Amino acid sequence: MRHSTLGIGSLLGVGIALAGTLAMAPASAAVTPGTATLSFDCGSYGSGTATLTATEDGTNATISLSTSAITSPIPIGANSVSSQLTLTKNGSDTAVFSGSSNPAIPAGGAVSTGPLSGTVASGDQLEATSLQVVVLGITATCNATSPQSPGPFVF
Known part of the structure; x- marks a missing residue:
């Protein structure tokens, strides 16, 4: 009976210690705002608004983009658009x-x-x-004509 009591007491002590450690752990990082909009001018390809959605996992981040500035004249298959989004980083550097x-x-x-x-x-x-989109070997370059709203992404 004594061994059983010690085992339960030990497990209870470990459980309390783990709960305290988890309570003190920092919350996972999140990018704010999660979604932003801005306007792009893509020259002869058009102009319009874009919606950007950002996520973060540690030092890895992703941004998804949808824009009415460029429309497809023909159906485009999945995973056939190559894109490069350039962002101002901390006001002076750039991130791609x-x-x-x-x-x-x-x-x-x-x-x-x-x-x-x-x-x-x-x-x-x-x-x-700026945004560069390559579809079927044709490159469209778009430049931002407005700041992001409600503001820059903060990671």
Whole structure:
């Protein structure tokens, strides 16, 4: 009986210690805001608004983008758009997020791309400045014509 009491007491002590450790652990980091909008001018390809959605997992971050600034004249298959999003980092440096993921885009549909992958550090502030999209060997370069709203992504 004595061994059983010691075993239960030990398990209870370990459980309390683990609960205290978890309570003191920092909360997982989250990017704010999670979603932002801005306007792009893509020259002869058009202009319009874009919605950016950011996520973070440690130093790895992703941004997905959908924009009415570029529409597809023909159906585009999934994972056939190559994109590069350039962002101002902390007001002076730049960060580049890139990838070749996209959902299927119907003829006349707005271009969606992402997740585009990049690396961040805690406290980084990123604001989109330009987007390069390559579809079927044709490159469209878009420049931001407005700041991100409600503001830059803070990781």
